[in-house]
Amino acid sequence: MIDIKNLKVSVEEKEILKGINLEIPEGEVHAIMGRNGSGKSTLANTLAGNEKFEVTDGLIHMNGLDITEMSAENRSLNGIFVCFQYPVAIPGVSMAYFLRAAINAHLENQGKEEMDALEFLNQSKEILKKLNLDDSFLKRSINDGFSGGEKKKSEIFQLLSLNPKFAILDETDSGLDIDALKIVADGVKEFNGKKNSTLIITHYERLLEYINPDVVHIMIDGKIVKSGDMKLARQVEEKGYSWLAK
């Protein structure tokens, strides 16, 4: 599904990612753990095609297609989705309007008919219920005045609505209480049940206990220094990252 080779990325001339190699096959869940500033969010933004993040070397392939130079919009249409750590507010634009525009952009790209309002509403209500969100969520301006938990749930709501091929969850677990965490974890598990691939970026192994990823990678200073399974995540939780450096 996703194949990243020797990826180097700079932000404002400063190199943040220093040669990432990562392959995520179809249907697998991978996790990347690392301290603040290790380059985790840079990886998420780079995969999404944010132009503020400059790829200086390396390649990103998705299902054999080189997407290194592809625009954010086309990456999305090709099935990449990011649950952002700090999703931006768009005042005055309702979730319903925004999400339906996004869904229809995807359908149009696939040569399919637009989703009509009723179908959209039914689909949305079903997903909102699972996330323990009220229907009125659709009427609210995107991320405008949302609590931390609502922002994260909003991202998961969009993820389940768009059902992409590859999802990147950037610190989606941070700031969530235990109930919200379970709801988010269930959402991710449901998403992954559909043969999709997932990359979870996190500080803590808490969320991973619920999701049980196939592979856990540890990132330090812009590089993946060690890969393993859940045991590795638990070791990190217990001992921290220092023993892995060098």
Add this chain to the structure above:
Amino acid sequence: MIDKNQQIIDKNLDQEYKYGFTTDVEQIKFEPGLNEEVIAKLSNIKNEPKWLLDWRLKAYENWQKMKEPKWANINYEPIDYQALSYYAAPKKKSKKSLDEVDPEILETYNKLGISLDEQKKLEGVAVDAVFDSVSVATTFKDELSKHGVIFCSFSEAVQEHPDLIKKYLGSVIPYTDNYFAALNSAVFSDGSFVYIPKNVKCPLELSTYFRINASNTGQFERTLIIADEGSEVSYLEGCTAPMRDENQLHAACVELIAHEDATIKYSTIQNWYSGNENGEGGIYNFVTKRGKCAGDRSKISWTQVETGSAITWKYPSVIMQGDDSVGEFYSVAITKNKQQADTGTKMIHMGKNTKSTIISKGISAGEGQNTYRGGVKILKNADNARNFSQCDSILIGDKCGAHTFPYIDVKNQTAQMEHEATTSNIGEDQLFYCNQRGINLDDAVSMIVNGFCKEVFEELPMEFAVEAKQLIEVTLENSVG
């Protein structure tokens, strides 16, 4: 990213103005030039009473002593007032019924999406169509007259309802008010007149559609709306003009009078031709709009969406004379290419417990310059007056500008004032967020801008709100990359 933005902004400058066609119609047009004779001739064509001619001449005399105002944040070549023609009208006189209206003109309005055919009426809207200097048709007059509502061209009102005209003309905007109002008072050729009788809620939305067609002419219309005690009316105004290389002057006056417990809601979508990418051509829009809340508990609300004109100079204002009266101003102004807008409002609190709200949204793209200029005046006897002002600006690209000039003058200590202002670039993170969900740049920009303008669009009547949204989409297409 910036360079790419700029290229695409530049590309945007080729956007076509879809109302830029001209209508080939036989017309009567005055030779260019302005003097007492021209005014007398104009008044004579309109068969006006002597007092009105005298009023015009006094206004003209006054205008000659005045100087064009220079305080606005706009730049333009001096206007040669002697090079303009002050009257242009289609030759066929055709006011009696729609059947007599020149088919070319009916076709013009059809092309503009305004049906003057009552069979194919706009849902619940009566229209007065002003073509250059004259009103060519007014729909639904009979239906309205059943309710005692008078809705007709200004010229007709002068003939049919001279007492009302004499009583109210210039009562809110005297001809001494400002340079352009004085000019308008001297040479106004037509416009709309509305009278809503006591305790009548006008059953239809009333609307005037202004179309400038002739070249080298100025358009000077005058609108007068009187809402008698306890009455209510919603009035809409739309404007377009052909694409011409030279600038054309539009200097209108709109006077509103709301008596006790009356409400007037006045909405404008201004889409005059804005000139080309080099700033050539386009309408100079110098307009004086003012409403007087004459009675207690009366309310006047202005909503405007200003997307056209090379220059916009316009400050729809409210004088809150009655106690507990309310003034509102909701505005969206968009400038692109080399458009300049200096617009805002004046809220004058005279009565007790008067309340005003100002919501202004400025959007600048290309090399557009957008200025908000607003005054809030609380006079000595206006106990417990309240004002809330919010002025937000968005910049699209790096060649445009947004400016805010709030003026506040408080003479009563019980006043409560709140003022908020923000200026921001259209957020790259907002655009990226939309892109990441598969939404393209054009759609993202119009979505973000529409969201930004939401509070104002919510004030527009339904069909206008849809039109305003579409107008923004077309106007801002390709404005960001």
